[in-house]
Amino acid sequence: MYPMERFLGTLKSYVSNKARAEGSIAERYIAKECSDFCSRYLKGVETQANRLDRNDDGLDDLNYKGFDVFRYKGRCIGAANYDPIEQADFHKIQWYVFTNCDEIEQKLK
Incomplete structure (x- = not known):
C-alpha cells in the first residue's frame, strides 16, 4: 500500500x-x-517517543572510535541470507561510499 x-x-x-x-x-x-x-517531554513515563526500539539489543558502543555506520552491533532476525556481490558492483558501491560519506572525506584529507 x-x-x-x-x-x-x-x-x-x-x-x-x-x-x-x-x-x-x-x-x-x-x-x-x-x-x-x-x-516527548514527559519524564519518568514510557511513551512511544522515548521507549527503546522493538529490536534494540542494547549493544551500541558509545566509545567506538571508527565510523558511525559501524558503531551499532546487532543480530540477524530470521534466516541468514548470503548473496554475493559482483566485483563491478562492489567497486560502484565503494565509489559511492567514498564520494558521499562525510566521515570518509575527513579521513581522506
Missing part, C-alpha cells in the same frame, strides 16, 4: 461524526499531534 493511501486511511479512521467529517478529522488530528508533541 502506498504511504499516502495509508495516511488517508488513518485520517478516515478519525471520523466519529459522519455529518461533519472534515471537522472531526481535523479535531482528532490536532489532538493526536498535541499528545505526541507533549509526550
Whole structure:
C-alpha cells in the first residue's frame, strides 16, 4: 500500500461524526499531534517517543572510535541470507561510499 493511501486511511479512521467529517478529522488530528508533541517531554513515563526500539539489543558502543555506520552491533532476525556481490558492483558501491560519506572525506584529507 502506498504511504499516502495509508495516511488517508488513518485520517478516515478519525471520523466519529459522519455529518461533519472534515471537522472531526481535523479535531482528532490536532489532538493526536498535541499528545505526541507533549509526550516527548514527559519524564519518568514510557511513551512511544522515548521507549527503546522493538529490536534494540542494547549493544551500541558509545566509545567506538571508527565510523558511525559501524558503531551499532546487532543480530540477524530470521534466516541468514548470503548473496554475493559482483566485483563491478562492489567497486560502484565503494565509489559511492567514498564520494558521499562525510566521515570518509575527513579521513581522506
